[in-house]
Amino acid sequence: MPKLTPEEVQHIAELAKLDLSEDEIERYASDLSAILDYAQQLQDVDTDHIHPTASVLPLRNVMRPDEARPGLEPEDALANAPESDKGYFKVHAVLEGSQ
Amino acid sequence: MSHLPQTIHEARRLLRSGAMTSVELTEAYLERIVQMEPDIHAYLHVAEEQALTQARMADERMAAGQDTPLLGVPLGVKDIITVQGMPATAGSRILEGFMPPYEATVSRKLREQGAVFLGKLNTDEFAMGWSTENSAYGVTHNPWALDRVPGGSSGGPAAAVAAGEAVAALGTDTGGSVRQPASWTNTVGLRPTYGRVSRYGVIAFASSLDQVGPMTRDVRDSALLLEAIAGHDPKDSTTFPDAVPHYADMLDGGVRGMRFGLPREYFTEGMHPGVEKATREAVARLCDLGAIVEEVSLPHTDYGMPVYYLIATAEASANLSRYDGVRYGYSAQAPDLQENYKLTRGRGFGPEVKRRILLGTYALSAGYYDAYYLKAQKVRTLIRADFDAVFEKYDALVAPVAPIPPYRIGEAPTDPVSLYLLDVLTLPSALAGVPALALPAGFVEEDGAKLPVGVQFIGRPLDEATLFRIGRAFEQTNEVA
Numbered sequence: 001m002p003k004l005t006p007e008e009v010q011h012i013a014e015l016a017k018l019d020l021s022e023d024e025i026e027r028y029a030s031d032l033s034a035i036l037d038y039a040q041q042l043q044d045v046d047t048d049h050i051h052p053t054a055s056v057l058p059l060r061n062v063m064r065p066d067e068a069r070p071g072l073e074p075e076d077a078l079a080n081a082p083e084s085d086k087g088y089f090k091v092h093a094v095l096e097g098s099q
Numbered sequence: 100m101s102h103l104p105q106t107i108h109e110a111r112r113l114l115r116s117g118a119m120t121s122v123e124l125t126e127a128y129l130e131r132i133v134q135m136e137p138d139i140h141a142y143l144h145v146a147e148e149q150a151l152t153q154a155r156m157a158d159e160r161m162a163a164g165q166d167t168p169l170l171g172v173p174l175g176v177k178d179i180i181t182v183q184g185m186p187a188t189a190g191s192r193i194l195e196g197f198m199p200p201y202e203a204t205v206s207r208k209l210r211e212q213g214a215v216f217l218g219k220l221n222t223d224e225f226a227m228g229w230s231t232e233n234s235a236y237g238v239t240h241n242p243w244a245l246d247r248v249p250g251g252s253s254g255g256p257a258a259a260v261a262a263g264e265a266v267a268a269l270g271t272d273t274g275g276s277v278r279q280p281a282s283w284t285n286t287v288g289l290r291p292t293y294g295r296v297s298r299y300g301v302i303a304f305a306s307s308l309d310q311v312g313p314m315t316r317d318v319r320d321s322a323l324l325l326e327a328i329a330g331h332d333p334k335d336s337t338t339f340p341d342a343v344p345h346y347a348d349m350l351d352g353g354v355r356g357m358r359f360g361l362p363r364e365y366f367t368e369g370m371h372p373g374v375e376k377a378t379r380e381a382v383a384r385l386c387d388l389g390a391i392v393e394e395v396s397l398p399h400t401d402y403g404m405p406v407y408y409l410i411a412t413a414e415a416s417a418n419l420s421r422y423d424g425v426r427y428g429y430s431a432q433a434p435d436l437q438e439n440y441k442l443t444r445g446r447g448f449g450p451e452v453k454r455r456i457l458l459g460t461y462a463l464s465a466g467y468y469d470a471y472y473l474k475a476q477k478v479r480t481l482i483r484a485d486f487d488a489v490f491e492k493y494d495a496l497v498a499p500v501a502p503i504p505p506y507r508i509g510e511a512p513t514d515p516v517s518l519y520l521l522d523v524l525t526l527p528s529a530l531a532g533v534p535a536l537a538l539p540a541g542f543v544e545e546d547g548a549k550l551p552v553g554v555q556f557i558g559r560p561l562d563e564a565t566l567f568r569i570g571r572a573f574e575q576t577n578e579v580a
Contacts, residue, residue: 009457016416016460017423017437018453019445028457031515035458038516039405042474045481052476055307055337056483056532057294062336076200080427091425092436 002036004029103127103263107320110172110266114161121161121171125154125215128173132217132264141239141249141259143178145218146185153215160213168323168347170213175265177256178219179226180311181300182206189302190222190234190252193422193429193447203300204335205269205311205328212327217265221255224449225419226276226304228252229521230511233451238508241284244548247505250280256314257284267315267324273304274407275500275525277312278537282500282553285539287315287570290525291325292560293532294339297332303418305411306337308529318570321536322346325563341561349564350571355389357569360493364400365524370502373543377552378499381540384576385497395493397485402478403527408455408519409462409475410530415452416459422447454515483531486557495569496557499524500537504550528557536566539577 009029013020020028074087083090104110104124113119129147136142150173157171176182179189181199183206188194206216223233231239231254241249242262249258253270257280260268270277272290281288289312296311303309313324329343361382366375382392424430424443431442448456462471489496502524512518528535540554556573558566 004461012457012460012464015464016456017420017440017444018448018456019441020453024450024453028454031454032458032461034514034516035405035408035519036461036471039409039471039475042402042405042478043470045399045402045474045478047474047477047481050477050480052473053479053483054476056530057337057339059294059337059339064333064336072200079200080197082424082428082430082432089425092434092439094436 002033002040004032004036103131104266105263106316107169107172107267107323111168111170114171115166121154121157121215122151124171125150125173125217128217128265135262135264138245139240139242139258139262139264140237141220141255141262141264142175142218143188143190143221143236143255144186146216149184150215150217153210157213157215165213167212169209169327171215172266173215173217174209175217175220175256175259175268176206177222177253177268177270179222179271179302180206180269181302182216182219185216185219187219187302188236189226190224190236191448191452192235193443195429197428199300201300204297204332206300208328220259220268223252223254224452225302225415226252226271226273227415227451227455229279229518230254232508232511233449235449240508241505243285243551244505247507247548247550248283250283250501250505252276253288253314254280257281257286257288260284260286260314260316267313267320269324269328270312270314271301272310272312272529273308274411274529275522277314278525278535278553278555279501279522281314281537282555283505283551285551287318287321287539288537289313289321289325289563289566290529290535291329291563292339292534294337295329295534295561295563296325297330297335297338299332299334305414306418307414308411318536318538318567318574319347319350321570322350322567339561344564346564346567350567352568353388354385354569354572357390357495358493359385359390359392360395360489360496361392362397362400362496362498363394364397365498367502367523370499371504371543373504374499374502374552377541377543378497378554381554381573382497384573388572388576392497393493395489395496397489397527399478399481399485400527403482403530404519404523406475406478406482407522407526407530408458409471410479412455412459413462413472414459416456416463419448419452419456479530482527486528486531486533490559494558494565498555498557500553500555504543504545504552525555533560534558534563534566536570538570538573
């Protein structure tokens with residue numbers, strides 16, 4: 001029976017870059033445990049010689065000519081940015097202030 | 100308002116005859132929206148000016164002799180599908196104010212064919228939900244019982260079509276999000292074969308499952324709308340190259356001699372007796388029309404729920420990683436980049452979206468990938484094999500859509516497993532990528548309210564034409580009843 005601890009939820013939240021409150025962590029630990037417990041029934045299915053399905057499509061390796069085509073204009077691409085500067089997205093320093 | 104045409108084909112007949120212009124029709128629908136929205140709240144954005152501009156252009160095209168199936172017809176679009184010049188929120192705070200710099204292929208196709216866009220319709224956040232209660236912009240009310248949910252996630256489109264606030268609409272179906280709201284609002288909803296309709300410009304939830312589908316008042320409209328949006332798209336490499344049939348010309352012929360499977364696993368524990376009764380009556384009607392209906396088994400049906408919630412959440416956790424507070428959407432404006440990611444996403448996403456991102460991240464994480472994600476993908480193969488096996492003998496399956504009728508706003512099950520089981524009858528076909536058409540099948544009475552119940556027909560891959568033919572025959576028995 002998988003039981004997720006609040007510490008494990010905190011770890012997943014870190015991977016997913018989600019800031020969660022203590023209450024949220026408690027609630028998600030209980031929710032995810034219940035869902036994963038239910039998902040345990042998959043272990044009863046014999047899948048020894050079964051290929052995984054990533055896509056149901058019969059199409060494989062769809063190719064197109066490698067030709068240059070017009071894309072978004074820079075101003076359109078930046079139009080929704082919270083902050084931009086001189087034609088670039090603006091972010092805070094990556095190398096300082098983070099581990 | 101009784102003169103308002105309720106279907107695409109009726110609207111076209113009026114427009115063609117000159118009884119009404121597209122501008123007049125669009126104005127009448129905009130007026131209807133103003134009148135109904137205080138009760139329904141189907142729309143997140145009404146695009147009055149753009150709609151009237153499109154209507155004027157449609158009138159000019161008609162004056163120049165053009166006559167195409169959607170010309171001048173006012174439609175609504177689920178707010179997870181981008182339309183140029185209209186905001187796209189996906190029902191999420193994290194996309195508040197987002198103006199897409201391009202538009203979805205389905206929107207472009209409808210625009211080119213002269214359709215008029217009335218506006219954007221409510222959805223559960225990133226299409227994750229059953230009711231629109233997960234929308235960050237308020238719940239949509241079911242036109243049949245205003246204290247109840249319309250279903251979801253395409254609850255806005257379903258309610259708009261049911262309330263006569265759009266002639267028809269586009270929804271999306273990842274695990275049942277077109278069919279379940281259709282069945283709860285007495286409307287027609289199609290989930291096309293995965294790959295039949297382009298996903299380009301549709302805000303992604305689970306890329307191996309998402310499909311755009313028509314939400315309409317009748318089967319003919321569903322056929323017209325699918326034909327308008329289907330087909331190969333160079334911008335979506337998962338679209339089939341196969342030619343799109345003239346579905347609306349293939350509606351007649353009936354179901355005499357057709358073979359239907361009735362999957363015994365779809366009569367689940369806890370199913371509302373009214374839903375089971377409506378399904379049995381639908382079977383009786385098919386038999387009266389000369390069809391052969393036999394009980395069949397899809398043995399991996401019960402695994403659909405866990406397989407879906409592992410695969411869909413894994414894909415969602417990857418797709419939703421793009422909301423970083425840097426390129427578009429909400430930003431918490433924290434001084435540190437890592438902190439800004441976490442605060443932006445922690446505040447910008449609602450509770451159900453965060454739950455699914457966490458579940459998907461866990462299913463993909465080191466040490467659990469094989470046990471959850473890979474295992475789910477293997478069982479998905481078996482679920483598809485169940486359908487392939489029955490379709491060797493049967494033309495289509497007939498089944499209930501949702502195990503219960505629409506519930507009261509705020510009264511959804513609180514534990515996640517019971518909640519996720521609401522999808523159990525639409526998940527396997529979505530995982531298999533096969534098409535399914537949900538149709539009105541009657542009503543159940545509950546506390547004095549008349550609540551719609553649907554039935555779904557599930558078909559072979561790319562065989563939407565057969566579903567429309569079945570649907571047309573079946574809906575005529577509704578007209579008699």
